[in-house]
Amino acid sequence: MALVKVATLDNLKPGEARTVIVSGKEIALYNVSGKIFATTNACAHEQGPLGQGSLEDNVITCPLHGWQFDVETGSCRTVPGLKIETYRVEVRGKDILVDV
Ligand code: FES
Incomplete structure (x- = not known):
């Protein structure tokens, strides 16, 4: 596992979700009232893009x-x-890092 910068707070506003690709993996990022979360982008149903x-x-x-x-x-x-x-x-400053 390694922390990788995937986005900045400037391109993920509160209430937004987006998809990023990190080390070949599709990850969905979410900004919940300023708190950032990350999950796989693939829905458990039929791999729909959660981001x-x-x-x-x-x-x-x-x-x-x-x-x-x-x-x-x-x-x-x-x-x-x-x-x-x-x-x-x-989150370091404005940078969003994900452990992938
Ligand atoms: S509900 Fe997500 S793929 Fe069907």
């Missing part, structure tokens, strides 16, 4: 069929017990 979903508080809704996940824990709200991978995030 293009809609974020409300700490819940991302997949743009394909609407499954929902808690971006902090990775827990699926639609299918209890299911989880997606989460990554540790560090």
Whole structure:
């Protein structure tokens, strides 16, 4: 695991989600009221791009069929017990770093 700079706070405003590619992995980033979280970009249903979903508080809704996940824990709200991978995030100044 290594901390890699993936974005800055200037391009991830509160309430926004986006997809970044780090070391060949697609990661979804989320800004929940100024706190940054990261999960795999691939929805547990059919690999939909979670970084293009809609974020409300700490819940991302997949743009394909609407499954929902808690971006902090990775827990699926639609299918209890299911989880997606989460990554540790560090913010240094304006830089967002993810442990991948
Ligand atoms: S791929 Fe995400 S809900 Fe179907």
